[in-house]
Every structure is written in C-alpha cells, then in structure tokens.
Amino acid sequence: MSAVALACEGPYDLVAMRSLICELASGVVSFREVFPAADATGSEGGWAKLIERLKRLFNGDANVFFEMPLFDGDDAISHLIIHFDADIAEEAANYQGIKFKKANTELERIELIILMIQSIIDDSGEDFDISKIIYAIPSPCTEGWLLLSCSPENYTPLMPSKDAKSALKRIHPGCLNTTKKYDQACKEIWKGAEKNKGKSVGLQRFTINVEESGF
Numbered sequence: 001m002s003a004v005a006l007a008c009e010g011p012y013d014l015v016a017m018r019s020l021i022c023e024l025a026s027g028v029v030s031f032r033e034v035f036p037a038a039d040a041t042g043s044e045g046g047w048a049k050l051i052e053r054l055k056r057l058f059n060g061d062a063n064v065f066f067e068m069p070l071f072d073g074d075d076a077i078s079h080l081i082i083h084f085d086a087d088i089a090e091e092a093a094n095y096q097g098i099k100f101k102k103a104n105t106e107l108e109r110i111e112l113i114i115l116m117i118q119s120i121i122d123d124s125g126e127d128f129d130i131s132k133i134i135y136a137i138p139s140p141c142t143e144g145w146l147l148l149s150c151s152p153e154n155y156t157p158l159m160p161s162k163d164a165k166s167a168l169k170r171i172h173p174g175c176l177n178t179t180k181k182y183d184q185a186c187k188e189i190w191k192g193a194e195k196n197k198g199k200s201v202g203l204q205r206f207t208i209n210v211e212e213s214g215f
Helices: 011-024 047-059 062-067 086-096 106-124 142-150 161-171 179-199 201-213
Strands: 002-007 029-035 079-083 133-136
Touching: 002 011, 002 047, 011 029, 011 079, 011 142, 011 179, 011 201, 029 047, 047 086, 047 106, 086 106, 106 133, 106 201, 133 201, 142 161, 142 179, 142 201, 179 201
Parallel strands: 002 029, 002 079, 079 133
Antiparallel strands: none
C-alpha cells in the first residue's frame, strides 16, 4: 500500500484529490491530510491558510514527517501532493513580488504557483527533496478539472472559476451541497479524467506524475 500526504486549499479540494488519486493509482493508497483536516468545514480552508501550513511544515522537519509513519505498521509517506487552484496565480505572483499579467496562459499560471511553493521551501532553509512533491494545480479551480472530465465541450482552462462551478452544478445538481455528495460526484466524474486530460496542461502533468510515482 502506498501512503501519500495531501495539502489542499479546502475540504472539497481534499475530497476531489483523494478520489482522483485513487482513480489514477495502480494500487491501494492511504492518505495523511496535512491541510485541511479530513473533517474540516469550508471556513477552515483557503489558499492563505494553506501557505501558512506549508511554512510550518517546512520550517519544522519535513524530512522526519516523511520518514515516520503515523501508526505502527503504516508505510512511510512517499509523496506530498500540494493543491492550489490556478485562479490564485495573481496572489502567487504578489507573494513573490512578480508583476502579474492578466493574459497569462494556463501554464504560466501553474508555473507562478509552483515558484511560490518552491520559494516557501527555499525560505525554510531545509534540505528537502522536492522530487517528493507532486503539484495539483487545476485551472481555473478543482471544479474546472471535474468539468473537463465530464463535459469537455464546456471547459476552457482560463474560464472564470464561478462559471466552472455553475456548469458543474447544472450537470450534477447538488454536488456542491456537502462533501459527501461531492465525493459521490467525483468518483463518477473522474472516470473521464484520463481520456480528456489533453485539454489541460495541469491535469495532464498531474496524471503523468501520479502514474509515474508508482502508487
């Protein structure tokens, strides 16, 4: 059994990423939630809080976190999957003092967020193996990847996040009402992720990285 750690913007993102990884993985995967907690409510998430959680992780001893199982008999953590929605690219640029261009492509937005994460690690001064990190950066947000997987004709990477959420709710009414309903929808929708990944650089990269990780 593979063991991976998850750090996501919010509870719904956590649900979606767990479900997508299980769909892509070749074996059984166990998860350790770095952020938010598995039973967190919507108010406990957010990109700013995730940044602070990552700072605490890397300013501690992140290597020990990977090497020590949570319970006796558990596998050690092999990878940390970090999720940020691509719609926070402007905030990521501001974090690094980089001028943000409104006409950014999906790839440019992804790279801004990756640079932000790497700067958090660099600022900690910890000698951390970044090959253990897999970036999950859906564009424009998690619901965008879900929309691409179930209705690719309605998806574009730079569409507003609110439009992606609205379209998903029309196709799967009630899916955003509770994390339980969201989980049920994700398990159905992700079956189309592999087939439609070519329309999103972020999803294509993520699926390849998960598959190559040997989960």
